Amino acid sequence: MKTPSTTSARLAGRIKHLTGSVARDILSRTQDxxxxxxxxxxxxxxxxxxxKLPEVPPAAYQYGPSEGEHSLRSILAERNNSLGLPATPENTLITSGSQQGIDLAAKLLLEPGTPLILEAPSYLAAIQVFSLFEAELHTLAVDTDGICPQALDRLLTETQAPAVYLNPTFQNPSGKCYSLERRQQIAAVLDQHGTLLMEDDPYRDIYYDEAPPAPIASFLKSAPWIYFASVSKTLIPGLRLGSLTCSPELYDDLLKLKQASDLHSNRPAQFIAASMLADEAERAERIEGLCQHYRQKRDSMQQALAQHFTDLATWEIPSGGMFFWLDLEQSIDLYAALEKTLEKGVAFMPGSPFFTEKCDQGCSIRINFSLVSPKSMDKGIKILSDAVRDLQQASTCVESIA
Incomplete structure (x- = not known):
């Protein structure tokens, strides 16, 4: 009988930079x-x-174009045009979620050691992608209005980074929304340096006060750009459909990368999405109902936090999106807190995975309010606050003894 081989496969060097998603790991642990x-x-x-989903024609069951269905691309291009972007179906690419768009852009732009600028904190899955392609990550802190344009100018001069990745509208994870003035200033800096902008914009339609300002990309005069969007937050996340729109000179290469990745995105899903988005009035009504629904949840979360976290953390009330970002007054081991809350049936996201390794990560928590019912929200926040308070008190006792 032949003995099975114990020789390890020789993997690509970049795999040592491959990290898992803490958020997905938590979801796996709690799914059932x-x-x-x-x-x-x-x-x-x-x-x-x-x-009730629209019927899918049999034509959708066949292989389709890599760039996506023309009907859906036309709808999304028209929407992006209304935001001030020079979008057409010919520079709009349907992706398997906006996450694939980030992956395609990374393949297009990054080599080992390529400097790349992003926010601190930043979207966890984007950090995963950029780290896998071995980019040299540089970060800028996000204040109430966004990243500082002067700091961006200095960092671009210092690093000569060819690209910047930003999530300026109800940012994941911080919930912050860049002001109009800050967007215009950032666009001017990017134009001055000729730096490509990757703008990630999946939460734009989910706002609770006034509509957010136009995308940063809409203010660019000469710098190249790639704009990522998604229907996951406003239609059905399981469709796994996103899109990217970009400077025309980038499109052909991104399309070829898409072909090499998965040939094309799910065709039945594209037909469903196009049908659901075709009627503008119907779409607007659905978005309004969705925003009203999530606004109530946001307000319930704010009430729970005000009751249980006022002495433990500071935060801003998000004007859109799905997240609160809490900065704790005292540092603790948040992974120990997570184990404590999981034992009592509550999950949350520690803030550290949203920072690169070189960042000052502070002690923060991201809390999603879109999923949990208002009835369970107060109970869950109470359990979380108790765990944080216990660990802070234990830490204080240890310091006193020392």
């Missing part, structure tokens, strides 16, 4: 359990419990 989860960025499933 009764749990109050503030951890993921999941839309509320009650929004589509009684939804």
């Amino acid at each position: 359990k009764e749990i109050i989860s503030f951890a993921g960025g999941l839309p509320d499933a009650t929004l589509w419990q009684d939804l």
Whole structure:
């Protein structure tokens, strides 16, 4: 009988930079359990419990164009045009979620050691992609209005980074929304340096006060750009459909990368999305209902935090998106806190995975409010605050003894 080989496969060198997603790991641990989860960025499933999907024509069952269905690309291009972007179906590419768009852009732009500028904190899955392609990551802190244009100018001069990745509208994870003036100033800096902008914009339609300012890309005069969007947050996340629109000179290469990646995105899903988005009035009504639904949840979360976290952390009330970002007054081991809360049926996201290794990561928590029912929200926040308070008190006792 032949002995099985014990020789290890020789893997690509970049695999040593491959990291897992803490958020996905938490979801895996809690998927089949009764749990109050503030951890993921999941839309509320009650929004589509009684939804009847449009019929899919048999033509959708065949292989299709790599760039995506023209009907869907036309709808999304028209929407992007309304935001001030020079979008057409010919520079719009359908992707398998906006995450694939980030991956394609990384393949297009990054080599080992390529400097890349992003926010601190930043979107966890984008950090995963950029790290895998061995970019040299440089970060800028996000204040109430966004990253500082002067700091961006200095960092671009210092690093000569060819690209910047920003999530300026109800940012994941911080929930912040860049001001109009800050967007215009950042665009001017990018134009001055000729730096490509990757703008990630999946939460734009989910706002609770006034509509957010136009994308940064809409203010660019000469710098190249790639704009990522998604239908996951406003239609059905399981469709896994996103899009990218870009400077025309980038499109052909991104399309070829898409072909090499998966040939084309799910065609039945594209037909469903196009049908659901075709009627503008119907779409606007659905978005308004969705925003009203999530606004109530945001307000319930704010009430729970005000009751249980006022002495433990500071935060801003998000004007859109799905997240609160809490800065704790005292540092603790948040992974120990997570184990404590999971034992009691509550999950949350520690803030450290949203920073690169070189960043000052502070002690922060991201809390999602879109998934949990208002009834369970107060209970879950109370359990979380108790765990944080216990660990802070234990830490204080240890310091006193020392």
